[in-house]
Amino acid sequence: MSAQPIHPHEPDRVPRNADGIAAALDGERRMEFYRELLAAAPEQAEAVLHRWWCEAMLDTDPAGDRLTEAALNGTLPTTGVTEAIARRHRAGLPVE
Known part of the structure; x- marks a missing residue:
């Protein structure tokens, strides 16, 4: 994958x-x-x-303007590093 x-x-x-x-x-x-x-x-x-x-x-x-506006408003969905690493592990992807 x-x-x-x-x-x-x-x-x-x-x-x-x-x-x-x-x-x-x-x-x-x-x-x-x-x-x-x-x-x-x-x-x-x-x-x-x-x-x-x-x-x-x-x-x-x-979608750049929409994403910029969401980031500036604090409404842009984010993912923490821990969750990103966990997703990569679940997908069998390398984590370096």
């Missing part, structure tokens, strides 16, 4: 490349992404792309 996203998106809303990430980001954030990517050493570029892809996916999430 493997973990599945709550809201699957096939294909990804944001392509996993520099052009796709940049297209999903707005103005200043796009420039920040490019500055960070261009300043990264070759061995760091993949990590930069991964982090900014995650940011772009969050920025383009159709």
